[in-house]
Amino acid sequence: MPGKHPAPEGFEVVWDKPEALTDTRMHYCPGCGHGVVHKILMEAVDELGIRAETIGVAPVGCSVFAYNYLDVDMQEAAHGRAAAVATGIKRMLPDRYVFSYQGDGDLAAIGTAETIHAANRGENILVIFINNAIYGMTGGQMAPTTIIGMKTSTTPEGREVSTQGFPFRITELLAMLPGAYYVTRQAVHTPNGVRSFKKAVLKAFQAQKEKKGYCLIEVVSNCPSGWKLTPVEANKWMEKNMFPVYPPGDLKVDGKLVERKGGPA
Amino acid sequence: MSEPRLMEGNEALAEAAIRAGCRGYFGYPITPQSEVLEYLAGEGRKRGMVVLQVESELAAINMVYGAAGAGARAMTSSSSPGISLMQEGISYIACAELPCLVVNVNRGGPGLGTIQPSQGDYFQATKGGGHGDYHLIVLAPASVQEMADFVYDGFDLADKYRNPVMILADGALGQMMEKVVFKDYDPKAHEPAKPWATTGKTPDRARNILTSLHIQPEKMEEINLRLQAKYARISREEVRFEQMYTDDAEILVVAYGLMARISHRAVEMARIRGVKVGLLRPITLWPYPYRVLEELAPRLKGVLVVEMNAGQMVEDVRLGINGKVPVEFFGRMGGMIPSPDDIVGKILAMTTHAPKPVEEEAHAR
Amino acid sequence: MASVRGTITIDVETCKGCELCIEACPQDSLSLSKEINKQGYHYAVLVEDNCTGCVNCALVCPDAVITVYRTRKETGKREQVAVISNVRQDIRVTVDEVPGGRVDI
Numbered sequence: 001m002p003g004k005h006p007a008p009e010g011f012e013v014v015w016d017k018p019e020a021l022t023d024t025r026m027h028y029c030p031g032c033g034h035g036v037v038h039k040i041l042m043e044a045v046d047e048l049g050i051r052a053e054t055i056g057v058a059p060v061g062c063s064v065f066a067y068n069y070l071d072v073d074m075q076e077a078a079h080g081r082a083a084a085v086a087t088g089i090k091r092m093l094p095d096r097y098v099f100s101y102q103g104d105g106d107l108a109a110i111g112t113a114e115t116i117h118a119a120n121r122g123e124n125i126l127v128i129f130i131n132n133a134i135y136g137m138t139g140g141q142m143a144p145t146t147i148i149g150m151k152t153s154t155t156p157e158g159r160e161v162s163t164q165g166f167p168f169r170i171t172e173l174l175a176m177l178p179g180a181y182y183v184t185r186q187a188v189h190t191p192n193g194v195r196s197f198k199k200a201v202l203k204a205f206q207a208q209k210e211k212k213g214y215c216l217i218e219v220v221s222n223c224p225s226g227w228k229l230t231p232v233e234a235n236k237w238m239e240k241n242m243f244p245v246y247p248p249g250d251l252k253v254d255g256k257l258v259e260r261k262g263g264p265a
Numbered sequence: 266m267s268e269p270r271l272m273e274g275n276e277a278l279a280e281a282a283i284r285a286g287c288r289g290y291f292g293y294p295i296t297p298q299s300e301v302l303e304y305l306a307g308e309g310r311k312r313g314m315v316v317l318q319v320e321s322e323l324a325a326i327n328m329v330y331g332a333a334g335a336g337a338r339a340m341t342s343s344s345s346p347g348i349s350l351m352q353e354g355i356s357y358i359a360c361a362e363l364p365c366l367v368v369n370v371n372r373g374g375p376g377l378g379t380i381q382p383s384q385g386d387y388f389q390a391t392k393g394g395g396h397g398d399y400h401l402i403v404l405a406p407a408s409v410q411e412m413a414d415f416v417y418d419g420f421d422l423a424d425k426y427r428n429p430v431m432i433l434a435d436g437a438l439g440q441m442m443e444k445v446v447f448k449d450y451d452p453k454a455h456e457p458a459k460p461w462a463t464t465g466k467t468p469d470r471a472r473n474i475l476t477s478l479h480i481q482p483e484k485m486e487e488i489n490l491r492l493q494a495k496y497a498r499i500s501r502e503e504v505r506f507e508q509m510y511t512d513d514a515e516i517l518v519v520a521y522g523l524m525a526r527i528s529h530r531a532v533e534m535a536r537i538r539g540v541k542v543g544l545l546r547p548i549t550l551w552p553y554p555y556r557v558l559e560e561l562a563p564r565l566k567g568v569l570v571v572e573m574n575a576g577q578m579v580e581d582v583r584l585g586i587n588g589k590v591p592v593e594f595f596g597r598m599g600g601m602i603p604s605p606d607d608i609v610g611k612i613l614a615m616t617t618h619a620p621k622p623v624e625e626e627a628h629a630r
Numbered sequence: 631m632a633s634v635r636g637t638i639t640i641d642v643e644t645c646k647g648c649e650l651c652i653e654a655c656p657q658d659s660l661s662l663s664k665e666i667n668k669q670g671y672h673y674a675v676l677v678e679d680n681c682t683g684c685v686n687c688a689l690v691c692p693d694a695v696i697t698v699y700r701t702r703k704e705t706g707k708r709e710q711v712a713v714i715s716n717v718r719q720d721i722r723v724t725v726d727e728v729p730g731g732r733v734d735i
Contacts, residue, residue: 005639007699007702008637008699010702011699011701011702012701012702013697013699014698015685016697018694021694026693031649032692034692036689036690051465051466052467054466055335055463055465057331058476064478065478067474067476071472072465072472073472073474074472074476075331075334075361075475075476076361076476076477077331078353081330081354084323084327084328084331085328085330085331087317087328088291088327088328088329088330088331088332088333088335089331089463091289091317091332092288092315092331092332092337093464093465113320113321114320117319190654191684191685191686191689194690230649231649232648232649232650232653235653
């Protein structure tokens with residue numbers, strides 16, 4: 001791949017920072033999954049050569065400044081409304097590649113209606129859903145996806161079903177909608193996870209090109225600051241505690257639900 | 266120019282939207298304006314407009330944001346409670362400086378209210394409604410013809426200033442049927458280029474970012490100063506009003522929209538009785554025609570403001586009159602519409618300086 | 631038997647010392663510096679000479695601070711270095727000649 005850096009004598013570049021990622025230092029906490037997702041998303045955009053036709057929608061959350069890092073046209077959406085903003089863009093510019101990028105509060109709390117209806121209409125967009133079971137930007141409050149027993153600043157004793165309900169597996173819900181074409185859950189904490197995520201992004205952009213319908217990629221991710229763990233510890237905690245509730249894998253491919261096991265009944 | 270047609274206000278507005286080059290309409294049903302959505306769902310779609318009935322007014326205004334940001338003429342319509350839901354989105358649109366049209370067919374409130382007409386959303390439309398220091402350009406039609414004409418004007422103003430524009434109508438205007446003629450209007454001749462729109466970052470330019478988030482105070486103040494300069498320019502150049510019988514008027518009636526229609530009749534009835542009364546009809550509620558009030562004030566003995574609310578525009582009239590003459594108010598709420606006779610009675614009471622009957626104290630401001 | 635040689639460069643001022651690359655490296659080539667960068671983070675450093683250019687570190691890095699290189703491919707010239715006599719026929723072993731004297735089979 002072409003690189004911003006010249007190769008030393010006798011070597012060739014095998015991997016370099018994508019052109020579509022700006023040089024602005026990312027403000028995310030050390031080890032946060034946002035950076036990985038941004039990087040691979042832009043690598044895919046570069047690889048497909050679609051930067052001039054791609055428009056993104058940034059959410060409210062830690063990634064509110066995503067437009068500082070992604071060198072594509074972008075709109076900032078009000079909290080929860082990214083799917084609606086993306087719909088507005090896509091309906092006016094149906095041949096562009098439109099994606100929204102949202103966290104668990106933006107997509108599954110305040111934005112639930114817009115999220116579900118964009119999927120239900122089969123909006124021809126890609127929705128990237130970063131699920132780290134906590135509200136990072138505002139200081140570590142509970143998210144709809146917070147798992148039972150998990151301590152957050154608003155569940156200091158751990159999430160209790162009787163008062164705060166269940167972890168919200170919205171991705172499973174969305175996969176059931178006929179308008180949803182490709183729904184998958186990924187994780188980018190390992191090299192293979194990153195490779196798998198990239199394949200998912202390429203697949204989703206291809207589906208958008210072919211006007212197949214709504215694509216959602218959930219990325220089960222970490223929040224070292226909110227979880228109060230080091231990045232390496234956070235990823236281990238994520239595998240042990242979040243994967244059973246949010247198992248990675250495809251939920252819907254080519255418009256058909258995938259047989260799955262795992263996850264609470 | 267089209268042939269004259271007999272149309273309902275909501276439908277005339279919708280037809281004008283198609284002719285004005287609106288490419289995206291996103292709406293949600295609410296009485297008394299669902300006809301806008303229904304007309305566009307039929308006629309608009311046939312003629313190439315994207316018309317979506319969406320899941321809520323929250324979704325609608327944010328789709329307008331996205332569509333306008335993508336460079337299209339975009340609009341939505343709703344009525345009072347739905348407009349309340351849209352306030353956050355309107356504030357974002359104003360700060361990101363996106364052009365769009367928002368139509369409020371005002372119904373009675375507060376709360377779920379009534380489906381009858383009202384002018385109770387004047388404050389919401391002109392003093393904010395959404396958070397922060399911003400202004401909508403607010404146009405107040407008083408006829409089905411103006412329901413159509415103001416759509417073209419609204420889009421032109423929105424594009425000229427990169428600002429959201431509101432058409433503040435009411436339930437009666439939306440539902441009544443009158444003759445309307447659609448003027449010749451070529452959107453291509455009116456729509457400016459929009460190099461700031463998010464259409465895809467081509468190699469020849471930097472990426473376009475549309476946002477209202479500016480964390481650094483210096484930057485946020487800079488944005489606000491730019492908005493204020495824009496509003497000052499709009500205030501200088503875009504004030505619109507109509508005045509009738511004001512050359513020799515001693516009493517001035519000030520009313521907008523439907524109440525201006527009814528007040529016009531009342532003024533003529535009072536004139537027949539020899540009262541020197543005139544009428545000022547603001548057409549832009551923001552920017553408000555303060556200057557004409559300042560100019561008229563020295564010649565007046567009194568001002569009567571007539572509204573279908575508890576007294577909202579009367580505050581702007583008092584600002585313009587600036588204490589020079591008494592400003593009285595007459596209003597009905599809940600969808601009760603004052604009749605010309607009611608208003609003539611108020612005008613006559615002002616001329617004779619008769620003591621006000623006790624039961625009217627509740628309405629007087 | 632191929633032996634691919636790789637190396638990486640790290641933008642130390644942008645590195646946040648999250649250690650995910652250290653965790654991901656199959657060769658244990660990476661470690662955290664003793665020094666800190668201008669942001670106050672210890673940063674990742676290549677401490678071994680056994681990098682294969684597998685790209686794992688660059689893939690998991692949230693800040694895209696790593697660039698990965700592998701040895702350049704052959705020039706096209708091949709040089710015979712050995713003949714292994716066999717019962718049935720000789721196997722000739724050739725290697726690609728690589729500038730700089732390194733050998734890549």
